[in-house]
Amino acid sequence: MTDPHSALRYALNQPPVVGEVIDGEVMVINLDTGVYYSVTGAGAAVWPMLVGGATRREISDQVARHYGADAASVERDVDTFITQLADEAILRPLHDGAAAGSVDTADEWPAVTYPGFGFERYDDMQALLLIDPVHEVGDFGWPSRSADDSGNA
Amino acid sequence: MSGGAGGVSELALLAATLDGAIARLPAAPRIYRVAGGLVAIRAGDRAAAVLEALTPMRASEDGGAVALEVFIFDGATDKVTLPDTAITHRRIAQAGGLGAVSASGAQAFFQPDAGVLSLFDASRRRAYCWLRDSSALPYYEFAAPLRHLLQWWMLSRGGALLHSAAVGTPGGGLLIAGPSGSGKSTTALACQEFGLGFTSDDYVLVSAGAPPTVHMAYSTAKVVRESLGAHSRYRRHFRNLERGDEKPMMFMHEVAPQRVLPSFPLRAIVLPVITQRSSTRIVAASAAEILRAVAPSSILLFPLAGATAFQRIAALCRAVPCLRAELSGDPHDVAGAFVRLLRDGTIVGVAAAA
Numbered sequence: 001m002t003d004p005h006s007a008l009r010y011a012l013n014q015p016p017v018v019g020e021v022i023d024g025e026v027m028v029i030n031l032d033t034g035v036y037y038s039v040t041g042a043g044a045a046v047w048p049m050l051v052g053g054a055t056r057r058e059i060s061d062q063v064a065r066h067y068g069a070d071a072a073s074v075e076r077d078v079d080t081f082i083t084q085l086a087d088e089a090i091l092r093p094l095h096d097g098a099a100a101g102s103v104d105t106a107d108e109w110p111a112v113t114y115p116g117f118g119f120e121r122y123d124d125m126q127a128l129l130l131i132d133p134v135h136e137v138g139d140f141g142w143p144s145r146s147a148d149d150s151g152n153a
Numbered sequence: 154m155s156g157g158a159g160g161v162s163e164l165a166l167l168a169a170t171l172d173g174a175i176a177r178l179p180a181a182p183r184i185y186r187v188a189g190g191l192v193a194i195r196a197g198d199r200a201a202a203v204l205e206a207l208t209p210m211r212a213s214e215d216g217g218a219v220a221l222e223v224f225i226f227d228g229a230t231d232k233v234t235l236p237d238t239a240i241t242h243r244r245i246a247q248a249g250g251l252g253a254v255s256a257s258g259a260q261a262f263f264q265p266d267a268g269v270l271s272l273f274d275a276s277r278r279r280a281y282c283w284l285r286d287s288s289a290l291p292y293y294e295f296a297a298p299l300r301h302l303l304q305w306w307m308l309s310r311g312g313a314l315l316h317s318a319a320v321g322t323p324g325g326g327l328l329i330a331g332p333s334g335s336g337k338s339t340t341a342l343a344c345q346e347f348g349l350g351f352t353s354d355d356y357v358l359v360s361a362g363a364p365p366t367v368h369m370a371y372s373t374a375k376v377v378r379e380s381l382g383a384h385s386r387y388r389r390h391f392r393n394l395e396r397g398d399e400k401p402m403m404f405m406h407e408v409a410p411q412r413v414l415p416s417f418p419l420r421a422i423v424l425p426v427i428t429q430r431s432s433t434r435i436v437a438a439s440a441a442e443i444l445r446a447v448a449p450s451s452i453l454l455f456p457l458a459g460a461t462a463f464q465r466i467a468a469l470c471r472a473v474p475c476l477r478a479e480l481s482g483d484p485h486d487v488a489g490a491f492v493r494l495l496r497d498g499t500i501v502g503v504a505a506a507a
Binding site for chain 1: 449
């Protein structure tokens with residue numbers, strides 16, 4: 001029996017969410033909450049498909065085919081990835097009958113081994129939205145040498 | 154953000170109130186050239202104190218057509234009281250984001266703590282700034298006055314206001330991106346000591362083009378109070394030393410007027426990163442890394458800038474080289490690296506280090 005979730009389609013939850021694909025990465029910002037996100041790896045590659053209305057199944061198939069990866073594990077990764085995006089209200093489901101957008105081919109994807117789906121969440125700006133827009137979050141001063149800092153001459 | 158019938162009527166009521174009070178302002182405007190456009194600002198002497206940071210942009214009145222009229226009211230001395238609206242009570246707010254209203258091409262935002270209302274009407278090319286009491290404003294309103302109006306105005310003209318420092322020469326310069334505390338201000342200050350022009354230590358205006366052009370928004374330079382000892386040469390220029398909870402602030406047109414650089418073509422965006430290196434190294438960075446450093450604070454602290462500002466900043470990151478500066482602990486070493494980057498790299502415009 002076919003998994004009913006595999007036919008689900010999504011769109012970017014816009015507004016308040018905005019996203020830009022840049023340099024093999026997607027930066028997403030929720031303008032209401034101030035939380036922003038970084039999507040990398042296969043997630044960035046499938047982003048145009050995903051927000052263009054491709055189904056989970058179409059995305060999984062494309063990723064598995066392009067990277068020559070195991071279909072079942074890719075499917076699990078896609079499900080996890082989309083669930084994260086939906087839980088963060090980055091995506092909203094398209095209802096039955098809603099027109100799907102264009103579905104990208106994989107022509108411009110990087111030809112590398114399957115990188116998995118990278119997803120990072122940043123909430124360091126969130127508290128500032130609750131106050132007057134004073135951007136100064138602290139007086140850290142001129143960069144001071146710290147044992148935790150990396151890099152050497 | 155909010156709109157709808159309530160937003161329209163409240164915005165119209167506020168605009169009408171402030172329009173009705175314009176006659177209380179001096180008739181002669183102060184003229185500024187901001188990001189290439191003429192801006193005529195009418196304000197009484199008390200409210201006009203907030204304009205000090207715009208001094209290098211003062212222009213003559215015969216420079217051409219005015220692109221924006223700005224009216225600044227001091228609620229106390231100009232005797233302008235705002236009507237009781239949901240905007241000024243900040244009831245119109247998202248669950249999270251800053252409360253602001255956009256309707257019928259106009260935008261408004263109220264800062265309850267500072268007591269500042271910003272209202273921009275793009276169709277009439279008019280902007281209003283109401284100050285509850287200009288003598289009681291926090292220092293950041295003097296450091297970066299009218300910033301919400303300037304952001305909305307720049308967005309309406311194809312540009313944007315960015316949270317970034319900027320240094321360079323008339324031939325080309327750099328945006329220094331990064332969060333507060335990453336060394337933007339100190340780097341910009343050190344660069345001007347090293348012979349580069351100073352365009353910003355915090356906010357800049359950027360207009361589209363090939364290459365994009367960076368414009369001064371404010372002449373303000375700030376240091377952290379803990380580093381006052383290292384900046385003792387500027388001591389007489391600081392305006393707010395007596396206010397112990399504020400960052401000491403000065404104006405570059407007073408400190409080193411010869412270093413004021415009103416605009417430059419953008420050559421690269423640099424992200425400073427604190428390291429333990431003994432000398433600063435500048436390496437390539439991904440555009441995504443730079444976008445992550447610039448976009449959140451440029452967008453999230455500016456209500457209604459939103460999607461348009463994000464697209465503009467992303468386009469900027471795609472348009473020029475993105476670099477990461479791995480900083481040493483010596484500001485002058487950092488400045489030297491930036492001078493060499495402009496002078497010796499594919500980036501030109503600097504003759505020699507001072």
